[in-house]
Structures are given as C-alpha cells and as structure tokens.
Amino acid sequence: MKKEVYLDYNSTTPIDPRVKEKYLEALEIFGNPSNVYKYGRDAKKQLEQSRKTIAEIFNVDKNTIIFTCGGTMANNISIFGLSKVYGKEKRHIICSMIEHPSCLNTVRELERSGYKVTYLPVDRYGVVRLDILEKSITSETFLIVCMAVNNETGSIQPIEEIAKLAREKNILFHCDSVQVVGKEKINLDNVEVTTFSASAHKFYGPKGVGFLYLREGVKLGPIIFGGHQEREIFPGTENLPSIISMAYALELSYLNIEEEKKREYKIKNMIYENLINMYPNLKLNGSFDKCVANTLNVSFVGKLNTEIINKLDNLGVYAGTGSACKTSEDTPSHVLLAMGLSKIEYQGAVRISIGRFTKEEDVPEIIEAFREALK
Numbered sequence: 001m002k003k004e005v006y007l008d009y010n011s012t013t014p015i016d017p018r019v020k021e022k023y024l025e026a027l028e029i030f031g032n033p034s035n036v037y038k039y040g041r042d043a044k045k046q047l048e049q050s051r052k053t054i055a056e057i058f059n060v061d062k063n064t065i066i067f068t069c070g071g072t073m074a075n076n077i078s079i080f081g082l083s084k085v086y087g088k089e090k091r092h093i094i095c096s097m098i099e100h101p102s103c104l105n106t107v108r109e110l111e112r113s114g115y116k117v118t119y120l121p122v123d124r125y126g127v128v129r130l131d132i133l134e135k136s137i138t139s140e141t142f143l144i145v146c147m148a149v150n151n152e153t154g155s156i157q158p159i160e161e162i163a164k165l166a167r168e169k170n171i172l173f174h175c176d177s178v179q180v181v182g183k184e185k186i187n188l189d190n191v192e193v194t195t196f197s198a199s200a201h202k203f204y205g206p207k208g209v210g211f212l213y214l215r216e217g218v219k220l221g222p223i224i225f226g227g228h229q230e231r232e233i234f235p236g237t238e239n240l241p242s243i244i245s246m247a248y249a250l251e252l253s254y255l256n257i258e259e260e261k262k263r264e265y266k267i268k269n270m271i272y273e274n275l276i277n278m279y280p281n282l283k284l285n286g287s288f289d290k291c292v293a294n295t296l297n298v299s300f301v302g303k304l305n306t307e308i309i310n311k312l313d314n315l316g317v318y319a320g321t322g323s324a325c326k327t328s329e330d331t332p333s334h335v336l337l338a339m340g341l342s343k344i345e346y347q348g349a350v351r352i353s354i355g356r357f358t359k360e361e362d363v364p365e366i367i368e369a370f371r372e373a374l375k
C-alpha cells in the first residue's frame with residue numbers, strides 16, 4: 001500500500017508518541033485536584049506543575065495561565081470576559097477581518113448586543129493594516145482583537161506593534177495565539193498582550209484542551225458559572241491527563257524549535273518550487289517569508305480546490321482548503337476575500353501545512369499526487 005501523507009497540520013496535529021505515553025501515564029492520577037486528601041493533593045501538584053511549565057515557556061507568572069477546553073473556549077472567555085468588565089462605558093471594539101470564527105463570531109455576537117465594531121482590513125499579503133488600525137481608534141475603543149498568525153495563510157501579524165499601540169492608548173488587546181504557540185517563540189515581555197489563547201492539538205498534544213494567558217491585574221467577567229476552579233474563569237473539574245500532556249507537548253515543541261523551523265521551511269520551499277514548475281498559473285497567497293515555516297497557501301488558478309482536495313484524498317495525500325467548514329464555491333474563505341482574491345483565485349486555493357512528521361523524502365510523492373490531481 002502507498003504511504004499516506006498528511007498535509008493539514010494547521011487543522012490539527014497528530015499526537016506525538018511521547019505525549020501519548022505521558023497522557024496514558026497521567027490517566028492513573030485520578031484524584032480530583034480540589035480535594036484536600038492525598039489523592040487530591042497529588043493531582044493538584046501535577047496540575048500546578050503543568051501550569052508552571054507553561055508559564056516558564058512564556059516567561060510569565062504561573063497564576064496568569066488558565067486552563068480551558070481548547071482555543072475556541074479561551075477566545076470566547078477572553079473576549080466576552082474583558083467586555084463584561086471593561087466594556088461598560090466604552091463600547092467600541094476593533095477586530096481584524098481575518099480572525100478565526102471563534103473570535104469573529106464572538107465579536108459579532110457583541111455587535112448584535114449593542115457594541116460598535118470596526119473590522120480591520122488586511123493588505124494583499126494578509127497582514128493587518130496598522131495605519132488603518134491607528135486611525136480606527138476612538139475615545140470609545142476599549143478592545144483590539146487580532147490573531148498572531150493566520151490559520152489559513154500562515155501570515156504573521158504585527159502583534160508587537162499592535163500591543164505597543166494598545167498600551168499607549170490604554171486599550172486592551174486579545175491575541176488568538178493558537179497558530180503561533182509551538183511554532184514560534186513568544187516573549188510576553190516584548191509583546192504586551194492582555195489575553196492570549198492556545199490549543200494543545202495544534203502542537204502535538206490532545207484535543208479539547210488549551211489555555212489562556214491573562215495579564216496580571218486584569219479581570220475577566222465570568223461567562224461560565226460553577227466552582228472555584230481556574231480562578232472561576234473556567235470552572236469545572238480539571239482535565240488533568242490532557243493538561244499534563246499539553247504542558248509536556250509544549251515543552252517538546254520548544255526544545256529545538258529553530259532547527260525544526262529550518263527543516264520545515266526547506267520542505268515547504270521544495271514543495272513550492274516543484275508546484276510552480278508544474279503549474280505556472282500558481283498564485284502564492286500571502287508572503288513566503290512573513291509566514292510561519294510550515295504553511296503554504298497557493299491558488300491553482302483555473303482549478304477548483306474541492307476537486308483537487310478530493311483527488312488528493314483518493315491518492316492518500318491530505319490537504320485542506322484552509323477553513324474547515326467551507327466549500328469554496330458557495331462560501332469563500334473570509335480570509336482570502338479580505339486579501340482581495342478574485343473568485344477564480346479563491347476557488348483554486350489549497351492550504352498545505354506541514355509539520356514534525358513530514359519528511360523531505362515525502363516531497364516526490366506529494367508532487368506526484370498534485371500532478372495527478374491537477375490532470
């Protein structure tokens with residue numbers, strides 16, 4: 001049987017075998033961290049150790065890390081929570097047009113409830129327009145929402161500059177960091193975000209677990225009600241095996257991140273060069289370099305991405321269109337639309353996202369599959 005090749009790491013990553021082992025071990029720690037007897041104390045110790053491991057990676061205090069059940073939840077809790085506390089007198093939010101639905105739809109919900117929202121456009125590389133951001137700020141603005149890296153194009157957003165501007169203007173900044181955590185180093189001393197979100201299944205950890213960072217001194221109004229866990233921001237008995245293995249997955253991701261980035265960049269480059277030789281009408285969506293090393297979004301102009309992806313699927317090569325729940329024909333990607341792609345361009349867009357288990361030796365097979373799929 002032909003080897004299968006997975007090219008959709010931005011959608012989700014396979015669990016690293018070492019993380020899986022850690023998860024299975026952690027299943028044995030069955031105590032509830034809220035209990036005061038030994039089993040509870042043992043569980044609590046592991047919970048707090050995981051929090052410390054994560055906090056140290058970002059150079060922040062451990063109490064700023066709050067565990068959640070994934071990126072969507074972390075984004076919802078942050079945006080609604082900040083609005084509840086700081087969006088009473090000031091009612092204006094600025095949100096990038098290319099956010100993941102877990103931020104975009106949260107902001108839209110706030111808009112429906114009476115907040116004023118400015119949707120921040122991007123340039124043709126899919127990078128938010130800082131000049132327009134600056135002009136959009138009013139005395140009413142209390143919150144900026146902008147992701148660190150876009151999931152569809154891999155484009156890196158100028159979050160340091162946004163954070164600086166937000167601080168100068170005394171505005172809060174929520175940064176969806178789901179696609180950057182585990183891919184690039186982030187030093188929260190340089191990037192003063194108010195809140196950020198992360199999700200373990202994007203860095204070789206289990207699904208349904210993530211965390212948010214909440215800057216010291218900032219409050220989140222509760223949107224979920226329950227016990228005292230996770231500072232009452234995300235109450236409920238903690239998913240300890242997932243949390244323990246997430247912390248371990250994060251540690252592993254940052255162990256040799258620079259070498260891994262170089263390796264992935266090289267493979268991405270090989271794929272791109274081959275594809276452009278094969279299909280001269282190929283359009284790169286975004287910038288090749290102002291982009292995370294693993295992501296390549298290209299349009300096979302004149303072809304339909306759904307057809308390409310289905311054919312690749314039959315050949316055992318799995319890539320995506322970039323946005324999980326959309327077909328290019330009737331609901332085009334809001335990200336590619338914001339970048340100004342024409343219909344013929346966005347209809348042919350394919351996202352190739354590689355990762356830890358992609359090998360240089362896979363490239364000929366990948367290219368052959370594309371050749372076949374494009375026939």
Ligand SMILES: Cc1ncc(COP(=O)(O)O)c(C=O)c1O
Binds near residue numbers: 102199
């Ligand atoms: C940028 C971004 N934000 C948020 C999410 C949601 O994360 P989760 O799947 O953990 O809810 C994703 C997942 O695709 C994402 O890519």
